Amino acid sequence: MQHDKHAPHRPRDSSCGHSASWHIVEEGFSADRYGLNATLFALGNGYIGLRGTLDEGLEGHAAETGCYLNGVYYSEPITYGEKAYGYAKNNQRIAAAALPHELRLQLDGVAVDLHHGEVLEHRRTLAMDEGLLYRLLRWRSPDGHVLRLESRRLVSLVDRQLVLMDYRFSLEQGSGVLSIESALDASPIEAGESEDPRVGAGINQADLAPFEHQANGSRLSLGFQLRSTGFALSAVAGHSLKLGKDTENALSPVSPTAVKSDEGLRVACRYELPLEPNQPVTLTKYVLYADSHTPTAVSAADLTQHLATCMEREFTQYAEQQQAAMTAFWQGSDIEIGGDPSLQQGLRFNLFHLFQSVGRTPGTNIAAKGLTGHGYEGHYFWDSEIYILPFFLYTQPALARNLLMYRHSILDSARARARELAIPTGALFAWRTIGGEECSAYYPAGTAQFHINADIAYAIRHYHDATGDDDFLRDYGAEVVFESARLWPAIGHFNPNKAGRFCINEVTGPDEYTALVNNNFFTNAMAQAHLRYAVELYHWLQAQAPDKAASLFRQLSLTPEEISQWHRAADQMYLPYDEPQRIHLQDDSFLDKPRWDFANTPADHYPLLLHYHPLTIYRHQVCKQADTVLALFLLGEQFSLEQKKRDFDFYEPLTTHDSTLSACVHSILANELGYTKKARHYFEQVARMDLDNHHHNTQHGVHTACMGGTWLCMVQGFAGMRLQRGQLQFSPTLPKGLTHYRFKIQVRGRLVELAVDQQHVRYKLLEGAPLAFSHGGRNLTLGEPDATISLSLAGNLHD
């Protein structure tokens, strides 16, 4: 870690106590970190996401701000240098909602901007236990005034439409007129183009059609439609201003001036407040959002009414609600670790952002960057199913269900996409999308990643296994599994050249440093699991819900012949293997390539994708991320420990981890293989990936898959948790440097707590029916709530 006094405070030892691991603190001010901190201090509630920019803005950094509504996007044609048939036609980009927190501040006519004057004190604290962002600013203006500003901000976890800001201004020195222009601002922001494919393009709001644009005293309302997609976005704001040392002695209300922009995309109210030294002004700003496509869509009148109700409560009451919601979250979802406050902080930070970013309503999912930035244009990827879903599945299964319901909701788009790819029946899910249509403009690392279909089926099986939610499987899951399974016979074939084995050519696996290969091991193995599950599900549905089965099979024209074809394809699936080395081959030709010349690759040439042409990269044995190794984790029961070891030993040295989806999987496998130092090393990468900005791009948004991976590292890595057909297994270890860890999981209606310290592992059933499980291969049962089993950790303590 580099020393940077402006970096979020990283506790150095456990003596920091409570606040260290629950708080992210920025001390002082650094314009260089403005974008990064805007991500780290972002707030969200699964619907609204608000970047942690300063209310008063910062000169030259307008493009760093952003407010998003999950699932709300605009669309524009993708421009190709050279087009071809079936390319994704339109991009979808998460839309910018009106900024809720914009304040233009002037002190005696001088703009408050931290680039000017002198920052005497500046501190921001993201309180993850409370769900609040605190700020203290003491700033000397160029003409000598000293302004003190204390503020709090929350995006409500209780009222999903609500963003709340609370400000307290005072002058510590001098007197003067404070002008506060508080806005709802949806004016387009120009952002530069980037050479980095991982950066979303600047949000271009050329297709905004304003329909509501009111400033009425301190009440603001703004509405506009996205012409390209039809989404209507509305926002209203109300202000409560109090002058004087406390509310008891409030001066008479001040009437603000209305400010409306010409183009109809910004409304504001401006207060002009003569201030004497130490005479505070308190302003609370209530902002409510709605859009036309979500369950909370409401009329302007409804919003106004709702606003009035909200304004009956003060900030403090909302803050209490917020804290209660966070407490409930942490109670079920926290992973407590002892001995390394820095990792503890990173871990909580990651879980906090996952919780803030995950969609709670139909048709919304969790973006690669959550709701913290428009990197990757706000798209949803397979990250949701493979990296993120387990955390929710075992802590808040309803949210996991919503993630999977999203896939069902875009099934028609996936069917249409399959037709474009000459796949005669079934569905092909988009590699990246918001609304369902394929948005990948580079098919070799997009559409060619056909494994997404299998990933989704895998997640559905996992969800059902962990919850027993038959209703979901019957009414939604089965259809997704069947339709997506049809991909494999369409793109694969029984290859006479490989003894009739079922081969799948011209695909790209998870590793994006290898593209368009034949028989990617991960893809084939996952397709095999997918087809097997589809066959199983066919019979399950017939047995469990014969009427539903009959109607669904009729609707899909699904016949026993097709099922037997699936069975045969799965049975004959070709899994490339190198006999001499006894390793799985990432694909047919992986061994035919020379190893990447790591020794002569300068450190600043990573990630390779920013310094080498794809042809240079693809020609070599080099992996961006776990590929074969990921299959060894996801389908771990199919492979012996010896096999996993040989594969890991072969692929790990070839892997750059240029993708943030890689280190967590390596940590889990390393743990399973007893590579305790590596397990710990990779975990450290993962746990503080964004906090320490390891990949130098957190300014574009957090890495939600990696955050999900943090949970995986702890629960599936160190604690060795697996679920196989309802059978829960653990094989806990304690990584070096930790004194203990503890977490809860929900499985099939039970709530179980696992606590590991240097001597013991303790299992405790907190809720639900008796639970049989295995510990290191030993079968155990927790008979009733509060039942506890305590075992020695001997031998599983990392050295």
Add this chain to the structure above:
Amino acid sequence: MQHDKHAPHRPRDSSCGHSASWHIVEEGFSADRYGLNATLFALGNGYIGLRGTLDEGLEGHAAETGCYLNGVYYSEPITYGEKAYGYAKNNQRIAAAALPHELRLQLDGVAVDLHHGEVLEHRRTLAMDEGLLYRLLRWRSPDGHVLRLESRRLVSLVDRQLVLMDYRFSLEQGSGVLSIESALDASPIEAGESEDPRVGAGINQADLAPFEHQANGSRLSLGFQLRSTGFALSAVAGHSLKLGKDTENALSPVSPTAVKSDEGLRVACRYELPLEPNQPVTLTKYVLYADSHTPTAVSAADLTQHLATCMEREFTQYAEQQQAAMTAFWQGSDIEIGGDPSLQQGLRFNLFHLFQSVGRTPGTNIAAKGLTGHGYEGHYFWDSEIYILPFFLYTQPALARNLLMYRHSILDSARARARELAIPTGALFAWRTIGGEECSAYYPAGTAQFHINADIAYAIRHYHDATGDDDFLRDYGAEVVFESARLWPAIGHFNPNKAGRFCINEVTGPDEYTALVNNNFFTNAMAQAHLRYAVELYHWLQAQAPDKAASLFRQLSLTPEEISQWHRAADQMYLPYDEPQRIHLQDDSFLDKPRWDFANTPADHYPLLLHYHPLTIYRHQVCKQADTVLALFLLGEQFSLEQKKRDFDFYEPLTTHDSTLSACVHSILANELGYTKKARHYFEQVARMDLDNHHHNTQHGVHTACMGGTWLCMVQGFAGMRLQRGQLQFSPTLPKGLTHYRFKIQVRGRLVELAVDQQHVRYKLLEGAPLAFSHGGRNLTLGEPDATISLSLAGNLHD
């Protein structure tokens, strides 16, 4: 062939005599064929290319016109949906020069436009023997006037800057005022976007900076600069108008009105001529071009002076010069065939357009569409070296030399490109370019076609072999061969997985329906030949020109160690082969793919690239064009006839010939293998590819590679001509339906004529030293000029 009365006249039998095979005739008028005929009737001289659009234009078809200067292009950034490192940054697009032939005609205020009124008679004749385009129009205007227009047009083969038009207007019925506004027009033309990757984007002249814009009586001048590339383009025009029945009785000169556009990109002079019935008006328009980058770059004053000189001569004198130039061309380059006037016409049409399109000056080459349209954006491809060069090499070797000099001239760009691809030394030629920089926006079928380096080296060897031009090889060729050879060790490796053989992975061969494969047979075999030739050339240069060798090797840091590395790589080159079937494999994994389902592919789904996603195509055994089969032709001496037969039999049924580069190669191989019907069938495709618009896209320009392929079919196919280390070989056959054929070739200073009829083959030495050659394996010598050897054709007559 479909019947279409508006199609260029296709002679039905040999009774048509001379005109049928030398003329392309359009009878009547069809707006549907406007774009197509604009291509077919294009004129050019290697520098200027003028599309065969109507002088008066046609409503709604403005974008079909075009005038180009070889090597003159503008540039604009390529937009990618998703960027990656090393992608081609800018596109280069052949620029539109000022249109020389634009006439706005009005008759009593009514625009002359063939969409309106009635076309009583319309005929255009491209006289390939004269190098002229003739036109006759008789048109009844909506208000009843009958206008007669006879015109001739030429792009001078003698004065490369000159375009000349000659018009004779008269009224057959009625009297009225004829308004003729004759322009130089460089105003940008809007053209729509196309989904077809083979269509160039509309010419966007947003970066035009006018610097000259004069209309002075009947003298016009226009100059503008292309901001993106710095090219300055100038044009001047002069008019000579004559009224009355003949020039003797000419009325006094009429002073035209000057017309200048606001934006400075169009100048014109307008004549208002009261016409009585049958009182003709004759107008001759002289247009001269210059640009800032070619040897003829001249000042405006020079151009004006040059114009004055030109105008001292009448059209007829230029027409005579033109005919003389054409006669000289045909004398050396014609291939006469008997028995099939339709094929004869096609063959001559193809050679005619090659001659019109090929660059004559340093830095210019021949575009995929010649100078007949902006399809493929005017780019130069490998087409030049592999498909087109042989025609010039054996008929006008100086033009072949210029094609190769072009590659030397862009060597620095190719070096820079190699660095972008992490190739530490040497050069990688752009897959498509004008100025030298890579312009391919789709690298899997662009940059990945590394074989272009070997193709260029092959052409240099071929050129030297056929001409003995040691100076070229020493001063230019060797450097290109060495620098381009360095690619192979950089992208290939000695593969322990293939017994240490030298393998080249992640390339695309000529077949663009298979991409990014390992060990493409064509690429590896051509790379092997390239490396071997480079080694040979190293020693040749040391022996022939030790000083030059020493300085060049020093300049390139070329060491004996590197040469021995080349030797070893060539020696150990891996050429994929399937033992069971005893066929060459197109690439390592070709047999692993299922065969394309041709039986269930609708006829209207070809070309496949317009109806299937690349992933669908790449996954199958299906070839767009000759790939392995092309290697069997180019490197024919390396393979037995039995081997060629097995390979051809395997690949031919898998080939769609969706590329126009395919049929000619198949014809040649079929001929060699005795597949006489196939040889004839493919030749027919090739010979009239554009005339009959087989690929439905000739409207975007002719297919010069295919035109070159026509010559290859005759000379290297039917006549079986090969050259191996200066040794000329023939094995002539006479395809069914032909009564005879005859052509001349130049080899190492000799001019030889080959004539084949149904009984005999006759070789005649027309010029030069004695020539030893082989005929069907039999060694023969032509001892002195006019020496003739006549042999029986027995057994080589196709049945």
